[in-house]
Amino acid sequence: MSLPLRADASPSGAKAWDERLMAAALSVGRRNLGQTFPNPAVGALVLRWQEGAPIVVSRGFTARGGRPHAEAEALRSAGVAAKGAAIYVTLEPCVPHGRGEPCTDTIIKAGIKRVVIALEDPNPGTGGRGVARLREAGVAVTVGPGEAEARRAHAGHIRRMRDGRVHVILKLAVSADGKTGLAGRKPADISCKRSRDEAHMLRATSDAVLVGVGTVLADDPMLNCRLPGMADRSPIRIVLDGLLRTPLSSRLVKTAKEIPLWIVARPDAPLDPQRDLEAAGAQVMRVSAAGGKVDLGEALWLLATREITRVLVEGGPILSAALLRANLVDEAVIVRSPKTLGDDAIPALEAMPLSALLENPRFALLERRSAGEDTLMHLFRS
Helix, strand or coil, rough: CCCCCCCCCCCCCCCHHHHHHHHHHHHHHHHHHCCEEECCCCCEEEEEEECCCCEEEEECCHHHHHCHHHHHHHHHHHEEECCCEEEEECCCCCCCCCCCCHHHHHHHHHCCEEECCCCCCCCCCCCCHHHHHHHHCCCEEEEEHHHHHHHHHHHHHHHHHHHHEEEEEEEECCCCCCCCCCCCEEEEECCCCCHHHHHHHHHHCCCEEEHHHHHHHCCCCCCCCCCCCCCHHEEEEEEEECCCCCCCHHHHHHCCCCCCCCEEEECCCCHHHHHHHHHCCCCEECCCCCEEEEEEHHHHHHHHHHHCCEEECCCHHHHHHHHHCCCCCCCCEEECCCCCCCCCCCEECCCCCCCHHHHHCCCCEEEEEECCCCEEEEEEEE
């Protein structure tokens, strides 16, 4: 028997179906993760019910640059089939705020009868107003299915709205004996190809990648995404460089006009290197000094004012330990190799045991799995 969509509920087993369908919407939303900032990477599904099963009419996800929004894309694709249907959205639809038609109005005009929302928007300009606007228009609204996963998916947006700083993802590649480099701070080939590919995917899904100048001097990295066909998803490259020691001959500077390069310096950094770096295409910005280095908290706040929401930290042991010590790590991906580097190798965290991260009560273990020959652990601030 065909089960018509009702405005107040989905068919039997509504809660389980809502969770499953929201998981699908979250998967769709991840397609442009890292490309939509400052807007969150939202996913949306328009669907109807037929013989007790959901039939997906259309999908939508936030476009690069943040517009159009996921709801608008899904409803545009659905056309007249949206009338009387349901829409699943991973974040509360926006309300009028002066830039284009808000998604709440688009939903109402399309004739949607039920809206399922994973998470209310922490943006004070929306924050519950989208739900209220829909209900006032007679649309049935359910909030909460998939909330835990939506909080992780939209962590950058939430952190920027609530704390005024970017969400920090720390990525570490460590040996079996907890080391990350050879004596003399020389780089070591630790990870296998599979985990290196996953590291490039992390770059592709982050707004920016951040290192300290020590990593630039030691490794001369590119910090781009080198997965086939994904070069255009390379993140903004950011260097914390208190005294502007980044060489003009570095690969970062040589490619600054192709892939954005931002350098964060102390107020007392010399002007001549700044002029040279800017002439080469880099952007130089300054924040306060703390302990002779760039103030980390102020740097993360500055990045948020520049509309960055998620930053992947691939710095060395000094920067990693400093962020952890300052309670500025929100998420961590640790790739552990079966290789050992020896007692004289460089520890993954400067003057800290690796257990300070792996056994830190502030983090929950979301995932532990194989990545080729390596083991990948994913921690998230609990």
